[in-house]
Amino acid sequence: MLRAPRGTGDVLPSESRKWICLEKVLREISFKYNFEEIRTPVFEHTELFSRTVGESTDIVEKEMYTFEDKGGRSLTLRPEGTAPVARAFLEHSLGQGPLPQKLFYIGPMFRYEKPQAGRYREFHQYGAEILGSPSPYSDVEIIALAVDIAESLGLTGTKLVINSIGCPVCRERYRGDLIKYLSARSDAVCEDCRKRLSKNPLRVLDCKNVSCKAVTSGAPSMLDYLCEDCQKHWEGLRELLLRMGLSYEVDTSLVRGLDYYTKTVFELKWPPLGAQDAVAGGGRYDGLVEALGGKHTPGVGFAMGLERILLAVEKGEKPFREERALDFFVIALGQETRLDGGEKASATRDERIPAAQNAAPGADDDIFRRGFFLVREIRSLGLSCDFDPLRRSLKAQMKQADRLNARYVAILGEEELEKKMVSIRSMKEGWQKEIPLESVRDFIEKEVLGRGNQC
């Protein structure tokens, strides 16, 4: 049997309802913060990511889905959303419009990684970006948005972790000293870290290896190297967070894996998730737009892993309900109820269904046609409605209606047809009334509509 590729998966109806709810919450909160949605392509020129995310990062080095199209272009399925937004910002000169631009996106991302709880090869991210504001107020707005979303979804007890990794100027100074410090102790760190030392020394800081931790605990801290501008920003950020009542933890080993970050970096963690507990992560990227050939345009943003969020929501205080609901189910009853002409129950499904499709039109057709018209009429009133095309027994159809969580059932049989009536039954309240065919519409408008149907 052919299966979905490793690290990918189908979202079946019971799950897709949760996705719809989640996306609705995300959009509502985004609009509340005055962000507008942007949709960018699922693939981009490979160069966009290699230039911005960084050649030596894991993402670019080994996780990208890169391919050549028939025109010989090197393209890559986007592994993250910020660089594409920055590209679109430039391409459409959004910088010429009012600043800052506040944009959010929801969509699939791709990373060739070994799948694990809350980590997939195709995954979905929500992200929000503020372009054109250097103010720490924007940092805090981004963080507040992330926290607001988590709280709205019932995730209590999230942990906000922040750090500053400075700007290219002060980071370079720090980098020099850090390399000096680490080189002197290179035999005490793990093999991976010895490689990182030359490529990306900051990453040694968040190595979990015990001996590396021992070494890095005494290492110089980036926070002591911040230049005046970065220092002011860092202090402004912390003061604002404090005043907003957003509690945080400073973790100088928090180094985000993407090269474009400057100054503020942060993560929002939700510990019950286990190993993959970062539910949102982001930071400031003041050099990104410039690196893509634009004017200097500061930016801040974050991204949220939606599969991970969904996992968390299930474990949290407000899990999504997955109940389906139908307003009406129309049952048409003829003499020959079953379209399969009484095929043995032992027949398999596959054998029964073609029999149903080949049934010859009979005397019952009038009833079924009227039933079908009724379905259309109910739908035209704005209600959801379904019927059984297989002409099963009344009992079977009632059962089906029950399973579909139908609020009402309309029964159209010979008895009703003779009297030109329809039986309407409330599945929840249990009553059943006969209504003249021609006033069904009125009845539904009066009795059914307006009672409300919660989404």
Add this chain to the structure above:
RNA sequence: GUGGAUGUAGCUCAGCUGGUUAGAGCGCCAGGUUGUGGCCCUGGAGGCCACGGGUUCGAAUCCCGUCAUUCACCCCA
């Protein structure tokens, strides 16, 4: 990429140290009710026991390999 665990019906799982017709619950279909759902009862459909090889008189069961799933490391959302 590294390490561990697991693969039996649509789903969740039994199947003892190898022994012949592979089970349960839920779900699905039908009947008990000549036209009424939920509860109950009865019957039915549905399994190359992940795949390939090996050991054995005999393998779902033991061994090896492959693939998949999963947890952790790495990294990240």
